[in-house]
Amino acid sequence: MPRLLKTEREVEGRVEESWILVEEDALDQWPAGPLVTVGRPAARVDGRERARGEARYTADVRLPGMLHAAVVRSPHAYAVATRVDLERALAAPGVRAAIGPGDAPGLAAEAGHFGAPVAALAADTEAQARAALELVDVEWDVREPLLDPDEAVARGELHGKPRRHERGDVDAALAEADVVVEAEYRTQTLLHNALETHQAVCEWEGDRLTVYVSTQYIWEVRDQVADELGIPRDKVLVICRFMGGGFGAKNDPGDYTLVAAVLARRAGRPVRCALTRREENIGAGNRNATIQRLTAGARADGTLVALRGEYVCALGWDGWLPSTAGPMQMLYACENVETVEYGARLNTPPMAAFRAPGFVEGVWGLELLLDEVAAKLELDPLEVRMRNHADADPKDARPFSAKNLMECYRRAEPHWERRDDVRSRSDGPWRRGVGLATQIWFGSAAPPSYATVRLESSGRATVGTAMQDIGTGTRTAMAQIAAEELGFPLERVEVLVGDSSRGGYAVVSGGSSTTSTMGPAVRSAAADARRQLIEIAAQRFGVEEGILAVQDGKIVAAHGGSWPVEEVTRLLEHAQIVGKGACGPNPTGMRVLTFGVHVAEVAVDVETGEVRVERVYAVHDVGRIVNPLGASSQVEGGIIQGIGHTLSEQRLLDPSSGTVLTQTLDAYKLPTIADTPPEIVCEFVDRPDAHLTNLGSKGLGEPPIIPIAPAIANAIRDATGADVRSLPVTREEMLRALREAREREPVHTSQPV
Amino acid sequence: MLELQVNGGFYRLEAPDERTLAEALRDDLGLTGTKIACGEGHCGACTVMLDGTPVLSCITLVHTVGPREITTIEGLRDHPLVDAFVEADAVQCGFCTPGQIVSAAALMRANPQPSREEIRHALAGNLCRCGTYPKIEKAIYRGASQGSPASLLPQS
Numbered sequence: 029m030p031r032l033l034k035t036e037r038e039v040e041g042r043v044e045e046s047w048i049l050v051e052e053d054a055l056d057q058w059p060a061g062p063l064v065t066v067g068r069p070a071a072r073v074d075g076r077e078r079a080r081g082e083a084r085y086t087a088d089v090r091l092p093g094m095l096h097a098a099v100v101r102s103p104h105a106y107a108v109a110t111r112v113d114l115e116r117a118l119a120a121p122g123v124r125a126a127i128g129p130g131d132a133p134g135l136a137a138e139a140g141h142f143g144a145p146v147a148a149l150a151a152d153t154e155a156q157a158r159a160a161l162e163l164v165d166v167e168w169d170v171r172e173p174l175l176d177p178d179e180a181v182a183r184g185e186l187h188g189k190p191r192r193h194e195r196g197d198v199d200a201a202l203a204e205a206d207v208v209v210e211a212e213y214r215t216q217t218l219l220h221n222a223l224e225t226h227q228a229v230c231e232w233e234g235d236r237l238t239v240y241v242s243t244q245y246i247w248e249v250r251d252q253v254a255d256e257l258g259i260p261r262d263k264v265l266v267i268c269r270f271m272g273g274g275f276g277a278k279n280d281p282g283d284y285t286l287v288a289a290v291l292a293r294r295a296g297r298p299v300r301c302a303l304t305r306r307e308e309n310i311g312a313g314n315r316n317a318t319i320q321r322l323t324a325g326a327r328a329d330g331t332l333v334a335l336r337g338e339y340v341c342a343l344g345w346d347g348w349l350p351s352t353a354g355p356m357q358m359l360y361a362c363e364n365v366e367t368v369e370y371g372a373r374l375n376t377p378p379m380a381a382f383r384a385p386g387f388v389e390g391v392w393g394l395e396l397l398l399d400e401v402a403a404k405l406e407l408d409p410l411e412v413r414m415r416n417h418a419d420a421d422p423k424d425a426r427p428f429s430a431k432n433l434m435e436c437y438r439r440a441e442p443h444w445e446r447r448d449d450v451r452s453r454s455d456g457p458w459r460r461g462v463g464l465a466t467q468i469w470f471g472s473a474a475p476p477s478y479a480t481v482r483l484e485s486s487g488r489a490t491v492g493t494a495m496q497d498i499g500t501g502t503r504t505a506m507a508q509i510a511a512e513e514l515g516f517p518l519e520r521v522e523v524l525v526g527d528s529s530r531g532g533y534a535v536v537s538g539g540s541s542t543t544s545t546m547g548p549a550v551r552s553a554a555a556d557a558r559r560q561l562i563e564i565a566a567q568r569f570g571v572e573e574g575i576l577a578v579q580d581g582k583i584v585a586a587h588g589g590s591w592p593v594e595e596v597t598r599l600l601e602h603a604q605i606v607g608k609g610a611c612g613p614n615p616t617g618m619r620v621l622t623f624g625v626h627v628a629e630v631a632v633d634v635e636t637g638e639v640r641v642e643r644v645y646a647v648h649d650v651g652r653i654v655n656p657l658g659a660s661s662q663v664e665g666g667i668i669q670g671i672g673h674t675l676s677e678q679r680l681l682d683p684s685s686g687t688v689l690t691q692t693l694d695a696y697k698l699p700t701i702a703d704t705p706p707e708i709v710c711e712f713v714d715r716p717d718a719h720l721t722n723l724g725s726k727g728l729g730e731p732p733i734i735p736i737a738p739a740i741a742n743a744i745r746d747a748t749g750a751d752v753r754s755l756p757v758t759r760e761e762m763l764r765a766l767r768e769a770r771e772r773e774p775v776h777t778s779q780p781v
Numbered sequence: 782m783l784e785l786q787v788n789g790g791f792y793r794l795e796a797p798d799e800r801t802l803a804e805a806l807r808d809d810l811g812l813t814g815t816k817i818a819c820g821e822g823h824c825g826a827c828t829v830m831l832d833g834t835p836v837l838s839c840i841t842l843v844h845t846v847g848p849r850e851i852t853t854i855e856g857l858r859d860h861p862l863v864d865a866f867v868e869a870d871a872v873q874c875g876f877c878t879p880g881q882i883v884s885a886a887a888l889m890r891a892n893p894q895p896s897r898e899e900i901r902h903a904l905a906g907n908l909c910r911c912g913t914y915p916k917i918e919k920a921i922y923r924g925a926s927q928g929s930p931a932s933l934l935p936q937s
Contacts, residue, residue: 075867078875079882081814081854087876088813155799223818223826223876223910272818272876273910305819499874499911661870661916668912693823693908701914702905706897708915 035613036620037474042351050475053548053612055555055722058512060652060715064580066512067714069657073504073523074270074497083270086242087302089229095124097291097301098157099284100147100164101311102139105173105686106375109137109146113165117149120163122156125149125294132290133256134283139168140345141377142687143310145283150291150299173375173686177319177342180372187343187371193357195423196364198325201334205325209400213322213393214754217342217679218315219308219696220382224272226312227302228285230292238265241285244274244498245536246528249281256286269526274498275669276381277313279538306691313380314679317342318352320393325364326401330412334364337393343371346378350386355394357423358621359468360416375686381538383669384730387469388737395465395738396753399745409742410437410444413466421619429615430717432649433466433623439711440464443627443645447746450629454747457635460642463742464627465735471650471726472620474541475611478532479549481510481557483605487581487594489514489557491523495534495546500729501658505543506550508654509723513554514561515578516593535611540622540727543654548721549611557607564605565596615719622731624648626667628739632747634766637759641671641740643707651726652716659728663710666732672699674737678756749773785846787812788856796843803827803838806853814854814879818908825907828880828887829853835887837906854879857886865924866917873911881907885921894925 030049037044062068077083102109114126126149129137135145147164151157174180202208228241237259243249246266254261271278288301303312318341325334339352353367382388402409414437420427447462454460480492491510497503503523511518524530535545558578565583566573575586584590597605614620629643646663653659676697680689690696716724741752750765757765785792787810794809806812806829815838818826822840829838830852857863862882865871872878881904888895888903895903900921909917 071867071870072872075870075872075875076863078872079863079866079878080858081812081816081879082858083875084813085816085876087816088807090808090813221910223816223824223874223908225818271874272816273874275910305821305823499876501873657870661873661911661913664915665873665912668914669910692821693819694821698908698910699912699914700905700908701917702901704901704912704914704918 033613035475035616048475050613051610053552053722055552057716057718057722057724063512065508065518066654067652067656070504070508070518070655071657072501073507078270085224085270085272086227086229086240086268087224087272089240091229091231091298094229094298094300095150095152095291095295096154096157097148097150097288097299098161099145099287100161100166102142102144102146104139104168104170105142105175106171107139107168109139109166110169111167112147114147116165117160117163120156120160122152123149123160124151124297125291127290127294133286135287141375143307143377145311148287148291150295175374175376175681175683175686177317177340177372177374180374181340181370185373187347187373188349191349191369193353193365193367198334198336198364198366201364202323202325205333206328207401207404208323208325209397209404210323211397211400211753213320213396215318215389215392216755217317218382218673218677219679220275220277220313221308221693221696221698222273222275222277225303225305225308226278226282226284227300228288229298229300230285230288231298232292235259236263236265237289238267239285239289240267241281242271242278243268243496244278244538245280246494246496247533248279248536249285250528252281253285253289257289266528267526268496271496271498274537275383276385276538279381279536305693309691309696310688311377313382314377315382315385315388316344316347316379318389322393322397324397324401326405328405330402330405330407330415332360332362332416335362337367339367339369341369341371342374342376344374344376344378347371352386352390355387355390355468358421359394359418359466361418361422362416376681377688383733384469387734391465391467391734392737392755395735396741399742410441410464413437426617426619429618429620429719430651430715431621431623432713432715435713436623436625436647436649439647440625440627440645446629457633458631459634459747460629460631461743461747462627462629463739463744463746464625465738465742467624467626467731467735469540469622469731469734470620471540471544471622471731472614473545473548473611473721474535474539475545475613476533477535477545477549477611479546479553479609480531481514481553481607483557483561483597485598485600487520487597489516489521491521491550492531493525493534493546494528494531495525496537497525498537500537500542500662501655502537502542504658505654506546509547509550510554513551514558516581520581540730542727543725544721544727545611547654547723547725549609551609551722553607553609555607556609557605560605560607561593561596564599568596568599612721618719620717620720620726622648622650622726624731624735626735626739628736628743630740630743630747632744632762634748637762637766639675639744639757639762641705644705644736645709646732647711647713648728648731649713650728650731651720652724653712653714654725659712660710662728663732664708667708667736668699668704670733670736671703674740674755675757783844785851786848787851788853798844800843801839802829802841802843802846805843806838812853812855816876816879818876825884826877826880828883828907830883830887833887833890835884854883857882860886862886862920862924865920869916869920869923871913871916871920873913877907877909881909881917885924889925895921
């Protein structure tokens with residue numbers, strides 16, 4: 029029976045407590061370790077469609093009569109369009125509709141950043157649409173842009189109020205500390221660059237709207253599009269069968285979807301609005317830059333007595349303040365902590381969630397600071413981390429639902445102990461070293477979410493959900509969970525995703541909440557279907573239900589009888605068994621978090637400043653692992669994306685005009701296969717969280733990108749004695765840090781440079 | 782009227798001068814397995830083969846192709862690399878995968894037993910934002926060791 033209860037919900041690091049209606053979750057967890065299907069490596073159930081180029085992405089949707097939209101964007105970082113004249117554009121060849129400020133949500137006369145959308149038009153071909161952009165006459169009242177985050181804070185130009193956390197007495201603790209370290213760390217603005225750009229195709233049939241869109245959150249698109257257009261939510265159908273990546277930037281419909289919907293209504297034809305790669309890199313979201321002024325005080329044995337952090341987050345024209353201070357507040361047991369976070373409102377393109385927003389940046393500063401404390405005290409960095417392990421949430425003493433971070437440290441030890449050997453392989457200008465960093469993130473369930481499991485006379489099972497697979501392997505993990513619970517082989521399970529009419533509400537593919545939320549819903553739906561199947565089988569064979577089970581597609585009786593499932597399902601004819609399931613609540617009064625450790629080995633060319641990552645060891649504590657093969661891909665992908673963040677990626681702005689300079693993929697440097705470390709070793713603690721849902725699985729999408737940059741930077745210090753504190757560690761930054769180290773200490777004690 | 786030879790078949794189409802090969806394949810011939818991710822020749826998602834050589838179809842004008850045989854992912858659907866990619870989990874979102882497989886097939890056509898360095902060199906122009914690179918490397922090794930050299934060649 030559904031009941032109303034208070035539970036914590038977390039999306040992209042934002043935690044809130046709210047009343048939600050949840051279904052009873054009566055299932056006991058499976059035993060730990062690999063089962064028949066769950067916990068065993070499975071190739072992706074939709075891998076062949078993707079690899080063979082058969083999968084239909086939004087980019088491949090072509091509807092009869094479809095028009096192509098193009099968007100007029102501000103050439104200024106801050107300006108107001110005082111006049112927008114669409115007449116000449118409307119008269120251009122092929123143009124069927126044009127709209128200006130106020131005509132569609134997202135189109136505004138006030139352009140708060142370079143590339144802000146002002147007007148849009150739709151034409152028969154994409155080339156005609158782009159050509160007609162030149163014919164839209166806009167008069168601009170150009171204003172002075174605000175581009176400096178510190179200046180924005182000084183002027184009070186903020187999104188929301190500064191967010192403060194205070195516990196204990198930091199000043200008193202610092203006064204008594206044996207060592208105090210103060211440093212400023214910086215992270216750069218980063219661009220998601222999913223290979224499928226943001227795009228949507230909208231088609232009206234009467235008062236019903238169908239939206240094909242590249243999205244991480246079908247339900248949010250449905251609700252927001254309906255609300256923005258003022259139509260009932262059930263009139264909007266959202267479809268995203270295959271999706272070419274999101275990384276956090278596709279959690280809502282975006283202006284392109286609303287522009288396509290409005291233009292489609294005006295033109296009476298379907299409209300496609302797809303961002304070009306350049307538009308993608310201007311206005312499709314970013315990981316905001318940060319300036320972090322941090323202080324740590326410690327006793328001689330490495331015990332942290334005080335932590336203080338001021339975080340300036342360059343959010344841009346719009347956005348929300350990610351929890352950048354979260355790691356400082358939660359990762360280590362420290363009684364005296366003071367943090368303040370500012371969300372600077374600037375004339376720059378708005379931020380969007382990007383794979384562990386806030387914690388990627390916060391862990392960068394904190395984990396570098398910790399190594400600087402260890403260096404000053406001449407202590408082993410791993411020992412310092414273990415000494416400051418938090419046994420309960422340091423913010424409010426709440427118990428963790430499960431925490432195996434000490435086990436991660438223990439497993440990391442042999443890799444950490446390679447450092448003497450690694451250093452000794454320094455050769456000519458190449459200096460080698462090892463660094464480590466800890467990861468902390470969320471990953472609990474985010475109820476509600478609903479699933480059905482349908483059994484038909486063929487003896488196959490269909491899992492129905494209204495969620496999406498952004499490329500993380502959701503279809504496969506859900507198929508494994510359903511197969512395990514049903515007692516069916518994996519090939520007998522079909523999973524439907526990517527269509528809002530295929531089920532009830534489904535969670536966002538974000539915040540590392542997909543498997544942890546939809547997994548339990550699918551399992552309970554499968555259990556319901558199995559129970560019904562056994563009820564029918566018991567009647568058919570004239571036995572007690574209690575002696576029947578389903579294994580490998582067969583109904584087996586405790587006394588030894590065995591019948592293929594089809595012997596029962598074929599009796600159904602057109603009748604069907606429909607099992608229903610929902611995600612149950614998170615444990616109350618407990619903190620559900622994920623943890624992990626990365627150990628990086630690097631080589632630094634001290635003459636050219638080139639940095640190569642030669643080996644990464646990663647161990648993560650994320651509860652039960654459903655698909656070890658897919659999980660290892662998530663970890664490797666997070667590490668590689670993180671290496672890009674660390675060494676090469678950076679959105680550049682013209683510092684006076686606010687123009688985005690890095691609009692193309694030759695200017696914005698993504699890592700390639702040649703930048704991949706020759707060796708990545710990936711392990712999981714793989715223990716179900718006994719308090720978390722019927723599955724005990726947490727999310728894994730975000731954790732592996734969190735600790736990689738500080739692990740690399742700490743390895744650089746180990747290799748060269750140089751402190752890199754700003755991302756990315758370009759060759760210029762590396763050479764600057766090497767020069768600074770030489771000036772500070774002409775002869776480095778362990779490794780003369 | 783333009784004539785194209787694609788995956789062993791012949792096609793006739795009208796195309797304006799500025800039409801790219803990628804647009805012609807996707808929009809005129811309906812071969813949407815070839816993806817356009819940057820449109821400027823920077824990412825490799827649009828890779829196809831011309832007479833067995835990998836080219837970036839998004840910056841190749843369709844009128845410059847001439848009589849050369851075009852091989853797209855649709856012509857490589859039964860290539861052993863497809864299963865090798867799936868088994869190795871070298872596919873995450875999959876948007877770059879067709880281009881990766883075309884580049885890998887072209888490499889193996891020229892060099893049936895590529896070394897790790899040769900794989901990294903040949904595939905360095907194919908970006909994957911999900912970071913499947915270690916699995917791609919593994920898949921190409923696997924494809925190279927399992928398929929006999931003759932079966933690795935695209936039909937021409």
